[in-house]
Amino acid sequence: MDFLNALVALSNFVLVPAIAYGSQLALGALGVTLIYGILRFSNFAHGDTMAFGTMVVILFTWWFQSMGITLGPLPTALLALPFGILACMALLLVTDRLVYRFYREQKAKPVILVIVSMGVMFILNGVVRFVLGPDDQRFADGERFIITAREFKQMTGLREGLALKSTQGITVVVAIIAVALLFWFLNRTRTGKSMRAYSDNEDLALLSGINPERVVAYTWLIVAALATVAGTLYGLDKSYKPFVYFQLLLPIFASAIVGGLGSPVGAIAGGFVIAFSEVTITYAWKKVLTYLAPEGLEPSGLVQLLSTDYKFAVSFVILLIVLLFRPTGLFRGKSV
Amino acid sequence: MSGGEYDDRGNKDLTITNPAGQGELGAHPGTGQAMDTASAFLIGDSMTGGYGKGPDILHDCTIAVNPGEIAVIVGPNGAGKSTAMKAVFGMLDLRQGSVRLDGEDITDLSPQDRVVKGMGFVPQTSNIFTSMTVEENLEMGAFIRRDDFSDTMAQVYDLFPILKEKRRQPAGELSGGQRQQVAVGRALMTQPKVLMLDEPTAGVSPIVMDELFDRIIEVSRTGIPILMVEQNARQALAIADRGYVLVQGRNAYTGTGKQLLADPEVRQSFLGG
Numbered sequence: 126m127d128f129l130n131a132l133v134a135l136s137n138f139v140l141v142p143a144i145a146y147g148s149q150l151a152l153g154a155l156g157v158t159l160i161y162g163i164l165r166f167s168n169f170a171h172g173d174t175m176a177f178g179t180m181v182v183i184l185f186t187w188w189f190q191s192m193g194i195t196l197g198p199l200p201t202a203l204l205a206l207p208f209g210i211l212a213c214m215a216l217l218l219v220t221d222r223l224v225y226r227f228y229r230e231q232k233a234k235p236v237i238l239v240i241v242s243m244g245v246m247f248i249l250n251g252v253v254r255f256v257l258g259p260d261d262q263r264f265a266d267g268e269r270f271i272i273t274a275r276e277f278k279q280m281t282g283l284r285e286g287l288a289l290k291s292t293q294g295i296t297v298v299v300a301i302i303a304v305a306l307l308f309w310f311l312n313r314t315r316t317g318k319s320m321r322a323y324s325d326n327e328d329l330a331l332l333s334g335i336n337p338e339r340v341v342a343y344t345w346l347i348v349a350a351l352a353t354v355a356g357t358l359y360g361l362d363k364s365y366k367p368f369v370y371f372q373l374l375l376p377i378f379a380s381a382i383v384g385g386l387g388s389p390v391g392a393i394a395g396g397f398v399i400a401f402s403e404v405t406i407t408y409a410w411k412k413v414l415t416y417l418a419p420e421g422l423e424p425s426g427l428v429q430l431l432s433t434d435y436k437f438a439v440s441f442v443i444l445l446i447v448l449l450f451r452p453t454g455l456f457r458g459k460s461v
Numbered sequence: 462m463s464g465g466e467y468d469d470r471g472n473k474d475l476t477i478t479n480p481a482g483q484g485e486l487g488a489h490p491g492t493g494q495a496m497d498t499a500s501a502f503l504i505g506d507s508m509t510g511g512y513g514k515g516p517d518i519l520h521d522c523t524i525a526v527n528p529g530e531i532a533v534i535v536g537p538n539g540a541g542k543s544t545a546m547k548a549v550f551g552m553l554d555l556r557q558g559s560v561r562l563d564g565e566d567i568t569d570l571s572p573q574d575r576v577v578k579g580m581g582f583v584p585q586t587s588n589i590f591t592s593m594t595v596e597e598n599l600e601m602g603a604f605i606r607r608d609d610f611s612d613t614m615a616q617v618y619d620l621f622p623i624l625k626e627k628r629r630q631p632a633g634e635l636s637g638g639q640r641q642q643v644a645v646g647r648a649l650m651t652q653p654k655v656l657m658l659d660e661p662t663a664g665v666s667p668i669v670m671d672e673l674f675d676r677i678i679e680v681s682r683t684g685i686p687i688l689m690v691e692q693n694a695r696q697a698l699a700i701a702d703r704g705y706v707l708v709q710g711r712n713a714y715t716g717t718g719k720q721l722l723a724d725p726e727v728r729q730s731f732l733g734g
Contacts, residue, residue, distance in 0.1 A: 315604075318593070322601045325590040332584070333647070334576050334605035 131416035133285040137274070138412070143404040144397075145293040145362055148300035151396030152355035153373065154380035155307065155389055156348040162324040162387035163344045164225070166238035171352060171377065173249035176370035177216055178353030179360045180257050182209030183264045190266065198268040200292070202357055203299075209357060213349040220245055221345050229341070246371075253367045262365040265292060285416075292361040303354055304393060307347065311389065316343055324387065372437065376403065379440040383447045385454025394455055399440055407433045494715055497703070501525035501561075502686050503580070503655045505549040508558035517556065518544045519710040526655060526686045530702035531677070533718065535694040537731065541710035542690045543585060546659050549688065550582050551575055563654065577605055581653030585660045585690075588644035591633030595624050598632050598643050602650030610650060617646040620679060638669035642676065649680070656680065658689040674700060695732050698722050706731060 153175060160168040168174075185205030195201050224245060228238055270276075271294050274286025311317040316339075323330040323340045331337065356370060363369070380399045384391025410428035418424065431438065447454060472478050498504050504525035511518045518541050526532040534542045547553045549560055551572045559568045562578055570578065590598050599617060603610040618625035621642040627635060632643050641661050648656060661677065662670040670693065678700055681687050691697035698704045701718035706727055714727050721727050 315600075318597055318600060319604060321593060322590050322597075322604075325592045326587055328584070329588060329590060329647075330601070331573055332576060332582055333601050334573055334651075335601070 127284075127416040130283055130285045131413050133277075133281075133283055133287050134413050134416065137285065137287045139401075139404050139408050141287075141289060141293055143401045145290075145296045146404065147397035147400030148296050149355050149359045149362065149396075150373075150376055150380045150400050151393040152300055152303060152351050152358070153377040154384065154392035154396050155304070156351040156355070157377055157381040158384070158387055158389060158392040159344055159348055159351075161381065163320060163340060164229075164238065166235040166242065167378065167386075168348075169239065169242045169374065170220075170246040170249055171348075172370045172372070172374035173246050173253065173367075174213065174217065174349070174352045175356030175359070175373070176253045176367045177249055178209045178213035178349065179356035179365055179370070180209075180253050180367075181212040182206055182353065182357045183257065183262055183360070183365060185209065186264045186266075196267060198291070200265050200267045200295070200361055202264055202266075202361055203295070206354065206357055210350045210353045213353045214346050217345040217349045218342065221341065226338075250367065250371065257367070259367055262360075264365065265361045267291065285412075290362070292358070296358045296362055299354060299358060303351065307351070307389065310347070320344060375437055376400075376440045379444045382444060383454055385456040388454065388456040391454050391456030398455075399443060402443055403436050403439045406430045406439050407436050494712070496523055496525070496712075496715055497527075498523065498525040500527050502528045503549065503560075503562050503688065505545065505560045506558050508545070508548045508553075508555055508560070510548060510553050510555035510557070513554060517710070519548055519553070521558070522548075522707065522710055522712055523558075524549060524688065524705055525703070526688045527703065528686055529681070529684055531681050531687045531689065531700060532703040532705065533697040533701035534688070534690045534705045534707060535697060535731065536705075536707035536713070540707040542707055543659050544710070545705075545707060546657060546688070546690050550580065550657060576651060576653075579651075579654035581648035581651055581656045583641075583644045583648045583656070583658045583661065585663055589632045589640055589647065592631060594629050595632050595635070595643055596628040598647050599624075599650050602647035605651060613650055613652055617649055620649075620676065621646055636669075637665045638673060641665065641673060645676070645680070649685075653685065655686045655688065658687065660690050660692055662691065662693060670696070695722070 153171065156174075157168060157171050160166070160171070182202055182205045185208045186200075186202045189195070189201050189204060194204065196204050224241060225238065228241055268291045271289040271291050272280075272287065274288040277287045278284070309317075311321055319330070319335045320340050320343060322333065323335055323337060327337070330340075359370075359373070376399050380395035381392050382395070383398055384393065384395030408429065411424055411426070414428055415423045472480060498506070505523065506525075507521045507523050508519050509517055509521055522541070522545055524532070524534060524545050534545055536542050544553060548555055551560070551567075551570060555568065559566055561567065562575070562580065565578075567575055567578060572582070576582070590601060593601070596614075599614055600610075603613065618628075623639055624642055624646055627639065632640065635643065645656075645658065645661065658677070662673050665673065674696060677687060677689070689697065689701075698718040698721050704714075704716060704718045704721040705712060706714040706721065714721060714724060716724070722732070
């Protein structure tokens with residue numbers, strides 16, 4: 126029995142990665158849930174919006190690197206992030222003007238907008254691959270670790286090490302800042318409140334003199350910022366590959382639905398629920414259990430419930446369970 | 462006398478009749494129904510129209526509110542009461558007639574523009590932002606105002622003290638009567654020149670209904686003209702300066718509330734004797 130080592134191993138392999146992944150999912154799910162709440166459809170192009178924003182960040186990062194501009198220990202990508210956000214905002218506003226607004230004016234049913242967003246998804250997919258190619262791109266630089274496993278062992282004298290990647294630290298810090306800003310905006314500012322009002326009751330918002338086009342434009346701007354931040358953090362933490370961002374759509378949608386579509390708090394909670402489930406179910410528990418189990422009862426197998434190849438199945442199963450037993454999600458969003 | 466081709470035959474004999482210079486104009490004044498719309502502040506004048514390209518629901522229907530008065534639209538189910546209200550607010554396709562606010566023709570304005578012009582409208586259903594607090598509901602009501610609206614909010618709280626108590630609570634958690642107060646309060650936040658209420662007492666208990674009527678009278682005492690659709694015809698006509706009974710989209714009876722309450726025909730057909 127060795128609780129301390131078990132705890133450190135658990136943190137190193139489960140808690141820390143899950144918190145980082147959960148933050149990225151939460152940011153992605155916030156974007157989906159905002160679109161769902163205000164434009165009233167599930168935006169299938171969200172994953173590729175993230176890919177596009179990240180692509181611009183990567184291009185700027187490479188440009189800065191080639192000019193020798195860096196942020197020292199921090200990744201240069203943070204410097205390029207605002208440019209990526211601006212480009213993504215421009216992209217979404219142009220898409221809205223060219224595509225979505227037409228259907229809004231027709232008062233098209235939401236399901237038509239869903240299909241339209243799939244079209245946008247395919248086009249963005251192509252654009253990103255056309256510019257950057259389908260391959261893996263690495264753009265992380267600066268310090269790799271806040272604490273390496275070896276330093277941690279030397280510091281504490283424990284057998285297990287706790288590595289904290291700088292990208293994980295940055296992910297959590299940036300996510301907290303982004304979420305705090307978003308909630309402040311939605312709950313405290315006049316524009317934010319008008320967005321919530323429009324999401325709650327479109328007719329009454331119109332009667333109160335709220336301009337829907339303005340609300341929609343603000344939504345796209347916020348979604349662009351969230352998507353680019355989420356995509357860049359994910360790309361820094363793992364690696365950048367357009368197809369992976371397309372695949373991220375599933376856990377992101379699962380997060381938004383588990384939390385309750387249209388509910389920002391729910392999106393964050395859902396992100397962490399999905400991330401923790403995914404990591405705990407695909408983690409080989411042998412090491413942690415070896416520390417915890419009494420002498421002689423250590424597990425001989427890996428104690429891995431599911432191979433990591435099947436991690437998307439976890440999102441699917443959670444989605445199914447939630448839709449069967451609590452269709453409004455954890456935080457009473459709109460029923461699906 | 463009236464005999465087709467033989468008509469006018471004897472009249473041609475000018476030895477016995479003299480048609481030259483005979484007068485043809487006759488005086489036929491009035492419709493027999495006084496509308497009293499001369500001093501109306503808000504008037505939907507002889508409106509005919511329906512939803513979209515559908516059949517006409519309103520037929521030559523006139524609704525007017527005088528300054529400082531309460532006008533009530535009553536009538537049987539499906540008479541077009543709410544439709545008349547919507548027509549005045551620009552949510553119906555009018556094919557004829559006009560809507561005028563304070564003498565200005567607003568027939569072609571969108572509902573949002575009418576709000577800017579000073580019309581406050583409380584729809585019958587989903588008339589509050591359920592997920593937002595009472596205070597935020599009022600703030601959203603004042604969205605078009607760029608000036609400081611805290612004194613208006615204080616007035617609304619004076620009028621509906623219960624809202625001040627519950628101002629941090631989500632409006633969706635309130636009772637039916639309190640929700641209606643939020644809805645009216647929200648509409649008052651723009652400081653409207655005229656207030657339109659679509660069945661403000663629908664679905665609330667009789668006690669709450671009495672209280673709501675009292676509040677509406679209080680709002681009216683502040684000088685805001687009120688146009689209101691009501692199911693509870695008797696109570697509504699009792700507080701009305703002017704009542705309109707609609708039947709099948711037409712003005713059936715018009716008069717002061719007292720007149721209508723006293724009118725035997727109106728009593729018989731709509732007030733249950």
